[in-house]
Amino acid sequence: MNRADWMLLLPEIVLCGGGVLVLMLDAISPALRRAFTAISLLTTIVAAWAVYWVTPGHTVTGAGATFHGLLETSPTTAAFSYVILIATGLCLLASQGYLRRERILSGEYHALLLWCATGLLLMLRATELLTVFLSLELLSLCLYSLAAYHRRLAISGEAAIKYFLMGAFVSAFVLYGIALVYGATGTTRFAEIGAALAGQPTVPVFATLGFLMLIAGFGFKMSLVPFHAWSPDTYQGAPSPFVAFLSVAPKVASALVLYRLLGAVVQGGGGVGAGKWSAVVAILSVLSMVVGNLLALVQRDLKRMLAYSGIAHMGYLLLALVTLDRSSLMPVIVYLLAYALMNAGAFTVVALLYSRPGEQHLISDLAGWGYRYPLLGGCLTVCMLSLGGIPPTIGFLGKYVVFLKAVGDGHVGLAITGVLASLVGVFYYLRIVYFLYMKPETRQPEGLLIDVWGRTAAVVAALGTLALGIWPTGLLQWLIAATTAK
Amino acid sequence: METFLSLLVGNTLTRLVFFPTVAAIPLFFLARAQAKVAKVYSLVVSLIEVLFGGMYLFSHLGADGTFPLVHDGGGAFSWIPGFGIRYDMAMDGISMPLVMLGILLLPIVLLGSWKGIEKHWPLFGASMLLLTTGVLGTLVAYDLFLFYVFWEVMLVPMYLLIGIWGGERRIYAAVKFFLYTMAGSLLMLIAILWMAWTFKNLNGGVWSFAYTDLLRLDLPVHQQIWLFAAFALTFAIKVPMFPLHTWLPDAHVEAPTGGSVILAGILLKLGTYGFVRFAIPLFPHATEAAKPLLLTLAIVGIIYGALVAWVQADMKKLVAYSSIAHLGFVMLGLLALDAIAWQGSLLQMVNHGLSTGALFLLVGMLYDRRHTKKFDEFGGLAKVMPVFAFFLVFSSLASVGLPALNGFVGEFMILIGSFRTLGWVPVAIATFGVVLAAIYLLKMVQLTIWGPITKDENKTLTDLNGRELAALIPLCVLMLWIGVAPNTFLKPSRQALDGVLADYRGRVSVPSVTQAALRAPAAQVSSNTTTEAGR
DSSP states (O other), rough: HHHHHHTTTHHHHHHHHHHHHHHHHHHHOOOOOGGGHHHHHHHHHHHHHHHHHHHHHHSOOOOEEEEETTOOOHHHHHHHHHHHHHHHHHHHHHHHHHHHHHHHOHHHHHHHHHHHHHHHHHHHHBEEEHHHHHHHHHHHHHHHHTTTOOOHHHHHHHHHHHHHHHHHHHHHHHHHHHHHHHHHHOOOOOOHHHHHHHTTTSOOOOHHHHHHHHHHHHHHTOOOOOOHHHHHHHHHHHHHHHHHTTTTTHHHHHHHHHHHHHHHHHHHHHHHHHHHHHHHHHHHHHHHHHHHHHHHHHHBBBHHHHHHHHHHHHHHHHHHHHSSSSHHHHHHHOOOOHHHHHHHHHHHHHHHHHTTSSOOOOOHHHHGGHHHHHHHHOOOOOOOOHHOOOOOHHHHHHHHHHHHHHHHHHHHHHHHOOOOHHHHHHHHHHHHHHHHHSSOOOOOOSSSOOOOOHHHHHHHHHHHHHHHOOOOOHHHHHHHHHHHHH | HHHHHHHHHHHHHHHHHHHHHHHHHGGGGGGGGOHHHHHHHHHHHHHHHHHHHHHHHHHHTTTTTTOOOOOOGGGEEEEGGTTTTEBBBBEEETHHHHHHHHHHHHHHHHTTTTTTTOOOOHEEEEEEEEHHHHHHHHBBBHHHHHHHHHHHHHHHHHHHHHHHHHHHHHHHHHHHHHHHHHHHHHHHHHHHHHHHHHHHHHHOOOOOOBBBHHHTTTOOOOHHHHHHHHHHHHHHHHOTTTTTTHHHHHHHHHOOHHHHHHHHIHHHHHHHHHHHIIIHOOOOOHHHHHHHHHHHHHHHHHHHHHHHHHHHHHHHHHHEEEEHHHHHHHHHHHHHTOOOHHHHHHHHHHHHHHHHHHHHHHHHHHHHSSOBBEEEEGOOOOHHHHHHHHHHHHHHHHTTTTSHHHHHHHHHHHHHHHHHHHHHHHHHHHHHHHHHHHHHHHHHHHHHHSSOOOGGGGGGGGOOOHHHHHHHHHHHHHHHHHOOOOOHHHHHHHHHHHHHHHHHHOOOOOOOOOOOOOOOTTTTTHHHHHHHHHO
16 A cells, blocks of 8 residues: 555545535534535535546556555546546535525535545445445445435435335345355455356356345345335435435446446356346346336326336346446446436426425426426426437437447347337326426425526536537547546 | 538538527527517528528539439538447438428418417427428438437427427327337337448448448348338338328327428428338338238228228318328339339329428418317308418319329329339229319318308408418419429439339349348448548
């Protein structure tokens, strides 16, 4: 452990330090609370710069692995880190108005959010399972607290408890899975696991069991069917702007961990084993797409609908992982970026337009508001069209690269299932547009606080969704370069 | 980006396609109340678009009246280089008449919606302009990915048009329209991806979605059939062919006048255009295999559409069902795969846009005055609205196919051409469809404008005003012009259509390759690599 190691940890240090700073400022002078969003946002931007700075090619050290190879620093991790930091930034912007309106503005919120981001950044850089677990715990504890952040509301507590109970279970699963894998292979490093398994004639049953447990664990974080049950309840009760983060960022890091995990398995299992794991991923994918979309169809609560739609989106994402190779990463990251922008945008608008967090967020409450709030209505419409995968949005581009990967791997049947599922998706996303523009108003706005921060978040998300969908040239080139460079 | 911007300011297809979108941006900043401003602004934009269309047409139309294939900016530009997706816009004689029709309909539709659209004018104008971008883009895209993007882009404005300004069951109609179209096009997306992937594998790892590249892709017949099925389903839904037509009457009846005109005038043509441009040339062997089925459906569509139109009590529904019959004619002509029939079909696409567009406008004008479209509410209108009566009779006769008007030329050419290749049975049945068309359209004319005035409200109706005449006269002039001098309109397309047909015949005359013999598409691939390097 030397100075270079610490330098490479700069993004996490910045985020963690930013959180501590906000917390201390809160204790010293609560009058500064209004400035916390700006401070945290600045921290996020500095962290993004730090990610850029430590990525090989931009740094003096140039080393890829840190702390004896526990952490990886590569263009791939940088790309994923950016997505997480974008989600963090959007969530921070969206939160200010909500926290002020609910009179719960304090430094803990920002600190916890920044620490979440710290955990996520560590998680996607981790090259071995115990580091993954540690960062997962750092992340999860912050997430549980944030879900319960609206402490005057019973439903917020309920959401957090549900999330916590399930999450604690899953942590145990993950830990036990790690133990089993370690027992079978003698190592916790992804690369060595693959090598150790490759040396054996068959994959030991303990290792298989361990992998299944790990997949279940990260499937839980990504809210894949059948590990999805927590997400609608938690989304519904947790503070809306925080859900913009919760529904995106943990999934980003978990997807990369899942990719690494499956990479180790496929490398170890050889041809036959790879087929079996492909089948596991394919089943998870189809289940998520079908169940997510069908259940989203019948939701009357906007947040629950978005929760189920998020389940479906992770199903589409998995299509790229069914046949695992280096080319899986690019579709995954494009899809995650798309999902981060459009989902965070949607939840931002939800946070701004619904003033009673303890009650249901009925879709029908939006009736006619597309004309009352043209800007937010327009942003929500763009996000919905993007979630539905309609060009020219980045949501379409994401679906396109994922389906292209699936078709190229010969999974035409899966791709067709995917498009049919997304057809169902289009139906319920259009319902939002329908209520926004085609129904007469049913309620007067009251107690809303639509501040410039929130508007900025919505506009950034919507414009990003559109701009990257229309002109993805540079983005895709960069991502292809980032994911193929080792 | 710079290339795109320089194209946007030149006399190019890019300007033609994207000018409406760019011009639509200010409309989003207009408040609800500024309906007047929005109306005038949209109309001015649409007239400028017509001007641009005329400029483009006359700068490329040959002295002998032919229209060559012109790529925008001289060739393709890389759009998403990692996947070989290119920004490639080109117009030839096949797309030119439809593009011009689409542009011409824009101001007419805005004029026709002047009174009928009562709320949210800025959004209405913006939707119309965005829809035009989608339609024109679909017609000139020479890259399949680009084509797909435009194809989908059309859906959202149309959904808004039906859903916001439509009739009572507008939501049902809008969602049905959207989902039907989307269902087909998503399968087409998979087919496009599959083709691009196959192309890449056969072509040494170089991606391409270019139309000309994929056209050289010779696939085994069983693969062609699946791909053709995906494409044909998409286009058949759009046409719409029996039995996939059920979204159309709903959409038409619920859509506002402007929406109906655009829908009948140009959107449906994109389905038949898709067959000419993509489904038939890309998969010739599959076309041969599917011909009996499609032919049957086209003929059933002609008769079915006509019979159902006959029994309608609602003017708009009658015109809507007549569209199914007319488009059945177009499909018959396309499936004849004969030079004359194809020219007739292309002409008939334009004809249907003109005459049905005019009929929808007339129905809308009546609806603006009386807020009903039922036959039994009218009768004897010729006495109070003689000018209206003239235009209704004129458009109906054009639609029926009276010689010296446009419909006759198209239908006649389709029937002659079909007779040459398909024999007399389909032609005889289709001709019967013409008779039926005369029956139902004359029934409409008779019930609305002839006879005594039965309702008191009708006695005080005002005749057409200047704005309404301005919308109708261009359409009627064109109907007459095509009817008496069809060659002017046939000449630009002849070469392009013959080229596609010759290529088609050449490919079906040899058996398709087997799976084992799949090889790299030889011709024209080099253009791909040079553009990749040249970007």
